[in-house]
Amino acid sequence: MxxxxxxxxxxxxxxxxxxxxxxxxxxxxxxxxxxxxxxxxxxxxxxxxxxxxxxxxxxxxxxxxxxxxxxxxxxxxxxxxxxxxxxxxxxxxxxxxxxxxxxxxxxxxxxxxxxxxxxxxxxxxxxxxxxxxxxxxxxxxxxxxxxxxxxxxxxxxxxxxxxxxxxxxxxxxxxxxxxxxxxxxxxxxxxxxxxxxxxxxxxxxxxxxxxEHRAVRAEAVQHIAAAAQTASLDAQGAGDVERHAQRRALYGDAAAHNLAQLDREEREWQGRLSEYAAARQSQSQPQLEATRQRLFTPQEQLRLDAALALRGPGAASR
Structure with missing residues (x-):
């Protein structure tokens, strides 16, 4: 592995x-x-x-x-x-x-x-x-x-x-x-x-x-190599042009475009997490609830605390 x-x-x-x-x-x-x-x-x-x-x-x-x-x-x-x-x-x-x-x-x-x-x-x-x-x-x-x-x-x-x-x-x-x-x-x-x-x-x-889980697992395995490559590109601080070139070489142009879209969605998600984590340090409970509702959909809110926890103790506690 x-x-x-x-x-x-x-x-x-x-x-x-x-x-x-x-x-x-x-x-x-x-x-x-x-x-x-x-x-x-x-x-x-x-x-x-x-x-x-x-x-x-x-x-x-x-x-x-x-x-x-x-x-x-x-x-x-x-x-x-x-x-x-x-x-x-x-x-x-x-x-x-x-x-x-x-x-x-x-x-x-x-x-x-x-x-x-x-x-x-x-x-x-x-x-x-x-x-x-x-x-x-x-x-x-x-x-x-x-x-x-x-x-x-x-x-x-x-x-x-x-x-x-x-x-x-x-x-x-x-x-x-x-x-x-x-x-x-x-x-x-x-x-x-x-x-x-x-x-x-x-x-x-x-x-x-x-x-059911074997089928999900089989599909997920197909994405491990792409995830590993993305982690490597993140560690290198690779820009969008370099990321697209490396991905296109391995997976083709269409897949490279899709992965670039995922990059943008991940950056946007992390940005919202950062904004909410900062709000937890300064806002009152009613203000924080309003911020939570503004930044995240109901489905996203179900995994919000877990996502903050994975960032570290400081981000997960007020």
Missing amino acids: KKAALAAAVASVALLLAGAALWPGQGIFSAGDRGQNAAASGPQISGEHASMRGTPIATRSGGQAASGPVDHFLAPGLRFQLEALWLEAGEVGDPATLKQRLLALVPRHFSANDAVRAAQLLERYVDYRVALSGLKPPADWSDPHALRQALEARQKVRARHFTPEEHDALFAQEEELDRYTLARIEIERNTQLGAAQKDTALRDAERQLGA
């Missing part, structure tokens, strides 16, 4: 962890509130993911469809619904107030038949997110042992808050990718394996993915 591929793998796990608000300072509550709120809530009894409601739910053991009638409430898109409600509820200072706002939104997002289940799940989802804020991030994002410990800690929190069926609907597909990505990192870091053995181990790991 090339260094760029390993870096992409680490970033993939980091993004999944960050998107689940794994460490303090992320998410809806201020850093000062979180420790107290997490302790007060206590343990309860029972976080790129299909969104098609009504599709069979993959199991944690290997992506096989569950047998028996499909529970349309516990469909893979359920987590996106919960996050959409969370975003619509706005930022508040404590879990109790957030729960009240979320419950008031339930009739607008769920049918009457699902309203009670949705309300109960939302309350536990808030408790789950608060509990996640008490977990420590890996000391070294490139250390597979540290990443595994972080994933296992997150798994224990999820098991405390959700039934197995709820867990599968909310997290199964994400966790399948987590396990695969972590396996890739562990294989690459294994000094006891030769190049041929690593290739075999990587193919074995990929076979553990469900059919």
